[in-house]
Each structure stands twice: as C-alpha cells, then as structure tokens.
Amino acid sequence: MDRRDMMKGFGLGAAAGMLGFLKPARGEDAAYSKATKGLPPLKITKVKTILTAPAGIRLCVVKVETSEPGLYGLGCATFNQRPLTVAAAVNEYLDPFARGRDVDNIEDMWQNAYTSSYWRNGPVLNNALSGLDQALWDIKGKRAGMPVYQLLGGKCRFAVDCYTHCGGNDLKQIEDSVKRAMERGFRHIRIQRGGYGSPHLSKQADFKDAGFGLPSDSNMAIRPYVKGTIEMFEHVRATCGDEVELLHDIHERIPPIEAINLCKQLEKYRPFFIEDPFAPEDNGYFKILRQQTCVPIAMGELFNSPHEWVGLISERLIDFIRVHISQVGGLSVARKIATLGEWFNVRSAWHGPGDVSPVGHAANAHLDLAIWNFGIQESVTFNDRTREVFPGCPTMDKGYMHINEAPGFGVDLNEELAAKFPLPEDPGFWRPVRRPDGTAVRP
Ligand code: MG
Numbered sequence: 067m068d069r070r071d072m073m074k075g076f077g078l079g080a081a082a083g084m085l086g087f088l089k090p091a092r093g094e095d096a097a098y099s100k101a102t103k104g105l106p107p108l109k110i111t112k113v114k115t116i117l118t119a120p121a122g123i124r125l126c127v128v129k130v131e132t133s134e135p136g137l138y139g140l141g142c143a144t145f146n147q148r149p150l151t152v153a154a155a156v157n158e159y160l161d162p163f164a165r166g167r168d169v170d171n172i173e174d175m176w177q178n179a180y181t182s183s184y185w186r187n188g189p190v191l192n193n194a195l196s197g198l199d200q201a202l203w204d205i206k207g208k209r210a211g212m213p214v215y216q217l218l219g220g221k222c223r224f225a226v227d228c229y230t231h232c233g234g235n236d237l238k239q240i241e242d243s244v245k246r247a248m249e250r251g252f253r254h255i256r257i258q259r260g261g262y263g264s265p266h267l268s269k270q271a272d273f274k275d276a277g278f279g280l281p282s283d284s285n286m287a288i289r290p291y292v293k294g295t296i297e298m299f300e301h302v303r304a305t306c307g308d309e310v311e312l313l314h315d316i317h318e319r320i321p322p323i324e325a326i327n328l329c330k331q332l333e334k335y336r337p338f339f340i341e342d343p344f345a346p347e348d349n350g351y352f353k354i355l356r357q358q359t360c361v362p363i364a365m366g367e368l369f370n371s372p373h374e375w376v377g378l379i380s381e382r383l384i385d386f387i388r389v390h391i392s393q394v395g396g397l398s399v400a401r402k403i404a405t406l407g408e409w410f411n412v413r414s415a416w417h418g419p420g421d422v423s424p425v426g427h428a429a430n431a432h433l434d435l436a437i438w439n440f441g442i443q444e445s446v447t448f449n450d451r452t453r454e455v456f457p458g459c460p461t462m463d464k465g466y467m468h469i470n471e472a473p474g475f476g477v478d479l480n481e482e483l484a485a486k487f488p489l490p491e492d493p494g495f496w497r498p499v500r501r502p503d504g505t506a507v508r509p
Pocket of ligand 1: 315317341342367
C-alpha cells in the first residue's frame with residue numbers, strides 16, 4: 067500500500083495527523099495536541115454493526131466512527147449463531163453508551179461498557195464489547211500510524227505459525243489430505259475422521275427408526291469414534307512420519323472419563339495438542355486428566371468468563387488457551403489472558419475458524435506477533451468475495467500467516483459490497499447431535 071492509498075483507505079485526517087499535517091488546537095486542546103504530537107482530541111460519533119456473509123457465514127463487524135471525518139475503526143463481533151442479537155446489543159445499547167466518549171481510553175471504555183449491563187460475561191454482550199474494543203485499537207493504530215502489534219510491544223516473531231485442518235471419511239483420504247498440507251508448507255495439522263465425533267462411523271441410529279427428534283439430527287455413538295480416532299493417529303503416524311505435528315479436536319463429544327481414556331491412548335502418537343476434551347461445564351475434570359496423562363491439552367473456544375480460564379491456567383491444568391477472542395470481550399481481554407498464561411507457561415492457540423471475520427483474524431494475528439507465549443494459530447482461507455469485501459485480509463504462505471503493515475489492524479470493509487452478501491435466511495442453529503438412543507450430545 068503506498069502513501070496515497072493509505073490516506074484513502076484509512077481516513078485522510080488520520081493519515082494527515084500521522085504525517086504531522088494537523089495544526090495544534092487552542093486551550094485544553096493544545097495541551098492534548100502537544101502530548102499526542104499534533105493529533106486533535108476525538109470523540110466517538112457512532113457505533114454500528116455491519117452484517118455480511120460473503121462466504122455464507124454470518125459475520126458481524128462493528129464500525130466506530132469518530133469526530134474526525136473519514137477516521138473509523140473496525141472490530142469483530144461475530145457470533146454466527148446469534149448475529150441479530152449482537153447487532154441489537156451494539157446498535158441499541160453500545161452506540162448510545164459510547165457516543166461522545168473519548169476514543170483514546172480503551173481500557174476505561176471497556177471496563178465501563180462491561181459493567182453497563184450490570185450482568186455480564188455472556189456471549190452476546192461479550193461479542194458486542196469486542197466489536198467496540200477492537201475498533202478502538204484499530205483507531206489508535208491508525209492515529210499512531212502503526213500496526214496494532216507495535217502498540218502491544220512489537221514483534222516476537224516474523225510471522226504467525228499456523229495449523230490447518232485435514233480430514234476425510236477414510237484413512238487413505240486423511241493420509242492424502244495431510245500429505246497435501248505438508249507439501250503446502252504446514253508443519254502443524256489437525257486431523258479429524260469425518261465430522262466432529264466421526265458420525266459416519268456410527269451405523270446404528272435407533273432414535274431415527276423410532277421417529278424421535280428431527281430427520282436432520284445427526285447420530286454419534288461413543289465407541290466407534292474413540293476406536294476410529296486411535297486408528298487415524300496410528301495410520302497418519304505410520305504413513306506421514308513422526309516429524310509433522312498432529313492435533314485433534316474431541317469437541318466435547320464424549321463423556322469426560324472417555325475423553326481421559328482417549329487422551330491416554332493417543333499419548334504414544336505424540337499429539338501437539340488434543341483440543342476441548344471436555345465441555346466447559348466439566349472443567350473440574352482437568353485435574354483428573356492431568357494425573358493420568360501428559361498429552362498437551364488445548365481448551366477454551368466456548369469460554370465466556372474469566373471464571374472459566376483463570377483456574378485452568380494458574381493451576382497449570384492446560385497447555386494451550388484457545389478462547390475465541392470476540393467471545394471473551396475482545397483484544398483487551400485476550401492480551402491479559404496471554405499475560406496470565408506467560409507466568410504459567412500456557413501458550414496461546416486463539417480460535418480461528420470461518421466464523422471469525424477477517425478483522426477478527428487480523429486481531430488474532432497482531433496479538434500472536436506481539437506475545438512471547440504464542441503457541442499456534444488456527445489458520446483460515448478467505449474466499450475471493452471475502453477478500454474483496456475486506457481489503458487487507460491476512461495472507462498465508464508456507465503455513466505462516468502474514469498481516470499487512472498498514473496502521474491499525476490493516477483490514478478495511480467495503481460496506482457497499484458487504485450489503486450484496488446478506489445473511490442467509492436460515493437462522494444458523496447448531497445442528498443437533500444425538501446418541502443412538504436419542505440423547506442430546508453437547509457440542
Ligand atoms: Mg474446536
């Protein structure tokens with residue numbers, strides 16, 4: 067991006083301020099202006115959501131506009147299963163809350179917005195808060211003329227090492243998929259045998275024969291999944307070698323004691339990590355798991371509240387914390403989680419699926435670059451439409467994610483184009499999974 071593009075893309079005023087063109091204001095403004103090397107004080111004038119689905123996934127981005135014409139920030143507030151609820155939280159509550167406030171004081175804004183609902187730590191309000199929080203970091207970076215990672219202390223590494231997803235319904239498909247990913251340069255590969263819980267291996271769905279539940283509900287028995295997963299690790303290690311790092315997501319699909327048993331049996335295949343062995347409601351099982359196996363554990367994509375992660379980190383019960391950054395309230399929270407993790411040698415593995423907007427992926431990557439205890443990042447591939455709607459998306463090369471070096475998060479949003487990809491009519495409910503007798507399985 068050259069200087070002219072930068073000024074066009076990131077606000078004339080911001081770029082002008084960055085380049086020292088703005089004249090100091092009078093009185094109180096003059097003192098502020100001196101402290102900020104010529105930048106005028108700015109107020110928030112509007113907070114709104116932009117909903118778009120260029121890849122069919124419901125993305126929610128918050129745009130914070132300021133009293134400087136053309137200067138705005140973007141933050142990720144994507145909650146794929148409840149986007150309209152997040153939009154109401156932003157447009158009906160955070161907008162009136164934030165209007166007229168100073169753009170500079172991110173932490174103060176976060177603390178007050180967090181408690182403005184009195185009740186807190188839920189996924190809807192946390193996502194809304196993340197949108198505001200990340201947008202303010204984006205604005206601060208644009209005002210400073212620096213990428214956000216610079217504001218967080220600069221780089222600890224040249225790029226962000228990522229894992230990719232490989233899978234298939236049979237072992238040969240998985241092997242081929244892993245080999246192709248290795249050829250593309252990935253050193254870390256997550257392997258799944260079919261969908262989460264390998265439902266295709268569960269032949270008997272008695273609830274369907276009995277007419278229980280909906281015809282579209284999927285069926286998952288415990289034993290075929292456990293047996294099939296062990297077979298998969300054995301096959302991939304035998305055919306793809308010992309060097310590649312292998313990851314796997316249990317996705318909370320089996321009872322805790324079964325997950326512990328599976329982790330013990332996978333130990334000999336040296337997984338890089340096993341993800342989400344338990345549902346968040348079963349955090350108490352981690353102590354038992356730790357006493358049984360030294361398999362590295364990654365946990366946390368469903369976490370909303372500090373009560374869920376603080377104990378797991380401080381008691382050294384997990385190895386990777388992989389919260390969904392918008393789900394926990396934004397970059398400001400995630401950097402504190404990273405700092406907490408540093409003292410206990412718990413590394414990061416931020417959740418990075420398709421239902422994080424490119425702004426959110428950039429926020430993940432900026433934090434990944436700046437923290438010492440980075441572990442690994444879940445990678446994503448953006449389709450062409452997504453890259454057009456969000457100019458400046460992070461890019462992948464040889465298993466590394468790269469950000470562009472533009473100020474802020476470096477990702478913009480073309481609102482006109484975004485409007486051409488409205489949310490799907492399907493509300494996006496998580497698809498029910500049942501045991502063969504019809505019992506609902508928690509995802
Ligand atoms: Mg997961």
